[in-house]
Every structure is written in C-alpha cells, then in structure tokens.
Amino acid sequence: MIVTDTPTLYLSIYIIAFLIGLPNAVLAFFCCIRKIRSKPLPIDIIMLNLVISDLFFLTFLPVKMKEAADNMFWNMPYILCHLNLFLFLMPLYGSSQFLAAISTERYVCVAFPVKYKNPRRITYTILICIAIWMFILVTAVFTHRVAYGGSDNGTVPQLCYTNFTHVQLQNLLKMRLAFVAAFFCIPLIICCFCYINTIRILLKLPLIKRCRRLRAIGLALGTLLVFALCFGPFNASHIVGYITQDDPKWRMHTLTFNTLNACFDVIIFHCISYEMRLAFKVCAKGFIQFYVRIKSFFKCCCRT
Template sequence: MQWTEDLRSLVLTVDGITLIAGLPANLLALYTFIQKLRQRATPIDVFLLSLTISDLIFLSFLPFRMKEAADMKWTMSYFLCPLSGFFFYSSIYNSTFLLTAISVERYLGVAFPIKYKLKRHPRYAVIASAIFAVVSMAHCSIVYIMQYYRHANESLADPFKKEVCYEEFSNEQLTILLPVRLELFTVLFVTPFIICTFCYIKFIHILSRLPNIKPKKRSRAIGLALATLLVFIICFMPYNVSHVVGFIGGYSPSWRVYALLTSTFNACLDPLIFYFSSSALRGTLKHLIRGTTGRMHRCCCQKFGKCTLLSCTTNEVSTQSSTSI
C-alpha cells in the first residue's frame, strides 16, 4: 500500500469523526449498562455491555492508525503494530458475534416468551460473550503470525524494518493468509449475518401479528433490526468481500484500505443499536438532555434576565406565585 495525500486525509477524517462521535456515546452506554447490571442484570444487558467494551477497545487503538496516516508510514515501535492490529480486527469480528447474539435473544424473547423466560440467565450471556471474544481473537491471531513470519528468501526486507503496518505481504505470506481471510469471511461474517437476518425478519413478523404491541414499541423494534442490518451491510460487508476477491485472485486488493474505513464507522453506529435495545440508555440520555437544558435555562436567566426560547420569565413568575401562595 502506498500512502497518498488523499488517502491520508480520508483516513484521518473518517477515524477522527469515529473517535469524536463514538467515544462519548460508548462511554455513556458503558456507564448506563454498568448501573443497569448492578440493579437487575438481563442477558441483553450483558451483550450490550460486551459490545460497548469491544467498541471502546476498538476506539482506543484507533489513534495508532491515525498516527500512521499522519506520518504516512509506521514510525512507532514495531511491537505496537501487531498489537494494535490484533485488537483492532478482533474488536470488529467480536462485534459481529455480539450483534448476532442480540438478534437471537430478541427473537427467542418473542417467539418462545414463556420457555425462554424460564431458562434465560445473565450467566449464559457472560459465557457466550467470553466464547465470542476467544474465537474472534483466535482467528485474528493471524496478524501476529504474518508480522513475525520468517521468509525462506532472506533477501526480503526484515519485518522489523518495514514502514507499513500489516499491509505488505510476500507470496509466501499470502499462501497462508488468503485461506484464513476466506475463513474469516465465512465463519465470522456470513454465518452471523444469515442468523441475524433470519432472527430479525422473524422478530418483526411476530411483532406485527401481536395486537397489544404499542406502535412506539413496534417502531423501536423495526429500528433495532434495520440499524443492525445496516451495520452489517455498510460496516462489515465491504471489508469481508475483499477477502473473497483476494482469495479468488490470489492477491491482496489495494482497495482493502478503503473498505476497512467503512468498518471503522461501526463504533459510531452501534450506539443506535444501544438506543433501540435499552430503555435504560434511553432514560439516561433523556436525563442528560434535561440536565443540559436546565443548565442552559439557568445560565440564560442569570445572564439576560429574559429568554423567550426557554421561557425564563414565565418560569420565574410561576415560581414567585407558588412561593407567595
């Protein structure tokens, strides 16, 4: 891969927007789900918390990519290259598993409400989340294998002296890497995507037939399904399709770097899923908005004595009236 000014600007822009928008949203979700688990834990809360932690790990390693883009080469310690790549890719694929688990949980909750309620327990969600993390990290350990792979041809550049992080591969490396990428496409993308699509189609179909479901709740359910499928299609599909193209052609496509940028947006879109999935997060967000509005209201009253937008004068009069009574 050759860095260009256009590619540098694009990577910095996309990663910067993702970091600025995704970090506060995921921190708010982290606080909410931790509080929720302390009160009354449910499997969906465990999956959402795991997804939030996965996104925060992803965001914490995003500055390494931004630093490489800014310098247009890898200038940091070589040890950080496979480390950042390992957690970066592991977080992406761990998200596919967790999003699928959320869809399965939602589907079982409406398809078999009594049986599932008797058997559901947060402990099972914790075990599943741990398995997802192990499986995704095991597959993405290929990053370390490729970075420290010793060539039979000693004339090739020492990997420790490379100025590009996990982008340039020899034919020997591609012989190992391309089949692994095809497996990533099949096991960590296609299978979860099919399960997720099936569960949400059935989920919406069942909800549409229930007479006592409120329109607002039905709209949130449809929003949850659409947001999840959009994450799969927009964020995960382009990068995973590059695995298939590379395997068929026997090379590593140069446009993979652009496809990977769409995966970066995953950390921004996941909070939409949190919003549709968790009433606790919606409550926290409403409380935060009310608090911010209240502070603006008081600041306006103190500064100007009158604020038509926030009805400062009206509130002050009503307060005085209630006090006199």
Template sequence: VVQKHFFCSVYILTFLIGLPANLLAICTFFKKLGDKPSPNDILLISLTASDLVFLLFLPFKMYEAAIGMKWYLSQTLCSIASYVFFTTIYTSSLLLMAIAIDRYIGLGFPFKYRLLSKPIYATAGSVIIWLVSAAHCSIVFITVHMPDPNATVPKTVCYENFTEEQKKILLPVRLEIFVVLFMLPLLVCIFCYISCICILYSRPHINKQKRQRAIGTALCTLTIFLLCFLPHNLSHLVGFSSNDSPWWRYYALLPSTLNTCLDPFVLYFSSSTFRESKTVSLLKRWCFRHKKTKKSENELVIVA
C-alpha cells in the same frame, strides 16, 4: 495529502463521537449490574466494551494515517494494534448476532426463554464470542512475525505488502473469517429480525412503540453490517479469488471504524435501561425542545 487528511478526519470524528457515547452506555449498564441484569444487558455490555477497546487503540490508526499510511513504530506494536483492531470488529459482529438471537427467542418462545434467561448463559456466550474472534484474528501475529529471508530493510508499513509465503496462510484464513465471522452473523441477524417483526405484527395487543423499536434495531444492525463491515469483508473474498490482497483494502477498512458510532443506536432501541438513563432522557428533552422552538419561530415568520 487529501487522502491523509480524509482518513485522519474520519478517525478523529469516530473517536470524538464514539468514545463519549460508549462511555455513557457502559456507565449506565454498570449501574444495572448490581440490580439483576438481563441476558440482553450482559450482551450489550460486552458490545460496548468491545467498542471501547477498539476506540482506545484507534489513535494508532490516526498515527498511521497522519504520516501517510506509514509505520515507523515496532512491528510488535503493529501486530498488537492490528490484532485488537480486527478482534473487536469481529467481536461486535458476533455480539450483534447474539443480541438478535436473544430477541428472537424472547419473542418467539417466551416460556422457554424465561427458563433459559440467566445472566450466566449470556456471560458464557460473550466469553465464547471473544475467544472465537480472538482465535481467528491471531493470524495477524502469525503473518506479521513470519520470518522473511529476503527482507533486507525494515518494513515501513503495518500489516501490508505480504510475501507469497504469508499470503498462502493469510488469504484462506481471511476467506474463513468472511464466511464464519461476517456472512453467518449477517444471515442470522436477517432471519431473527424479520421473524421478530412478523411476530410483533401478528400480535395486535403489542403496542406501536415496541414494533417501532424492533424495526429500529433491525435497521441499525443491518446498516452496521452493510455499511461498516461489508466493504472490508468483501476484500477478503476478492483477495482469496485473486490470490492477492486488493489495493483498496485499506479504504474498505475505513468504514469499519464507524460501527462504534452506530452501536449506541442499537443499545437505544434494544435496552430500556439505556433509553431511560438520565443523560439520554436529557438529550431527548433538549432535542424535542429545540425542534419545538424552531417550529414556533417558523410559524411566527409565516404569520409575519
């Protein structure tokens, strides 16, 4: 019962925080589309769209958790929900990598970047990323709908309890996903953001705020990879080495949902369009006013 309530609480909290934050972001960026968007804007729109698709399918996870990790809907719906769930997670990791590369090229090679900074390239890159993650995650359909001659009763779980034949196909693909869709983007992001920070600190004329935003983007991205994506992807590595899907895999998948709440921070540090939007400006003003009010109250208490 505690497990059921815990999972439901995390999913509901993610939905309530992630949905308005990403809706705000997508509305802000759509306004920019009519005013010559930059490649960075295109990539951030794709990241936000990925998060929104994820959040729209999150109620299926809520349903699964609410009835004790069981699945009484059709297996076709299970495969669709799981496919979208995993595809959007890995689309996010690849898009975070693309954003890091865009920032690194823009800072390290500004003249080449001006020649190549056309929205069409970012759009093509986003489409390729969606296709790559979608192609890898199609293993969900293959696994769920593999014929099982020994099955005598309908399955009451979704994408769990795999047969030996299913594991022969699934586990090697999961290992490839771990390497290509997690480790590669993580290493590229680390290289790009360390390089960006070094470049910014080697140029004395660049203001302090720009350096702080670069550090903020790097820390947010690293947090998403290590907090949200790492546990689930480690289960792929463990599963391949032990030739079995680990029992804790479902728990490891839970932090992956939190990336939809953290991605808006990447948007905030990466995009002046989002940072300077009316709603975000009002929120910042309200927060600072609230802090000043509390500070004034504390000073009055001390004086009294």
C-alpha cells in the same frame, strides 16, 4: 504508492468515529453496569460485551490516527503494530458475533417468552459471551502468527499489516475467506432470520405497544446498516483478494469505513436499553440548556 489525500480522508473518518463512538460507548458501558447490578438480563450482558469490544477498538483508534497523520507510515514502536491486530481488527470481527447474539436473544424473548424467563439463561449467556471472546482471541493469535511470522520488521519507515511476503499473503488470503463465512455470512444470516421473525411476531400481537414495534424495526435496520455499510465492503475485499490472489488496492478504504461501526452501534444501544435512552435524553437536555445559556451570555456581552 500512497495517495496524498487518502491519509487525510482516513484521519477524518477516524476522528469522526472517535468523537461520536467513544462518548456513547462510555455512556452505554455505565448504563449496562448499572442495569446488571440491579436486575441483569441476558440482553444486558451481551450488550455489555459489545460495548467492551467497541471500547477496545476506540481506545486503540488514536494510534491509527497517528498512522494516518504520518502518511500511513508506522513511526511508532512496532509493538503497537502487533497490537493493531488484537485491538483494531479483531474487535471489528467480534462486533458481528455479538450483534448476531443480540438478534438471537431478541428472537427468543419474543418467540419463547416462557423459556426466556428461565434463570439459567443468564449463565448460558455468560458462557456464550466467553466462547465468543475465546474464538476471537484464538483467531487473532493464529492470524498474528501467519501475518508476522518470519517477516522482516527492521525496515524504516515501516508499514503495518500491509507488506507481506508471498507465502504470508497466500495464507492470509485463505484465512480471510474463512473470516467472511465465520464473521460475516453466518452472523448476517442469523440476524436476518431472527429479526424478520421477531418483527413478524410483534406485528401479529395486538397488545404490543407501537413504540416497542418501532424499536424492534430500528434495531433490525441499525444492525443491517452496520453489516451493509461497515462489514460488507471489507468482507467483499477478502473475496476479491482470494479470487485475484492479491490485496485489492481499495482494501484499506473499506477497512477505514469499517471503523464507522462504532458510530452505528449507537442506534443499537438506543433501541435496546431504556437506561441508554434516558441518559441520552438527559445529556441532550443538558447540552441544549448549556447552549442557551452561552447564547444568552454572548447576547448580554454584545449589548453592553
């Protein structure tokens, strides 16, 4: 039974994530492309892949808005429900992989600066990103076969990725437990190890500028914020589901808040990319000037 106010909450969160995440993701995408064309670095390539993952997710988000507006019934072509797994769930899993890759790259940059300048690192980084995408794709295809294989999709109104047979649910619960290890625990451990050691090294170097240290701390806190608030509850639902052998009733709540990952990624983009910070300042300055002009225009209209 779906609570009447719940879809409204989902729709509100989807709209917030879309309005905040999409402009920043598009801005970060063009900044990454511009930087890679001029002077590519491994961090730019990884960040570009993280941005692409967010764009896949944000492009599909209006479909989830329509689902929430229809009281969580699937009144759209069912092919979109199949794409839900590939363009909504898997990009969220992929984000944790790319965040772990970013933390590793930052640690290598600080701990091994000589090896970091090796020109082959660009090739290695590209191969790592390709491997991550292949891992995500294979996982999505295998999950799709388990979730939709042999199911009856002819019922109207339909529910998308919530109504499973007993066998399907049992197999999914096992897979989700494996996802907790592969897409949450291991990336979280990697991020914690890399950022703790990165910050520790930067604090010991007297010639490092204070702003660089603050950006490293901000990057670490932003990443941990994503894992704690976005990925944590969702993966906790997988563990609870495996223990109880059933989908927790609050699982959809955690999945919805998981979408805020696209908003928090803005912190990571800002800490990593100088071009992103510069573009953000230009956009903010233009917005303030536009606001001042509009305000002055209305004042003049009121006086006349």
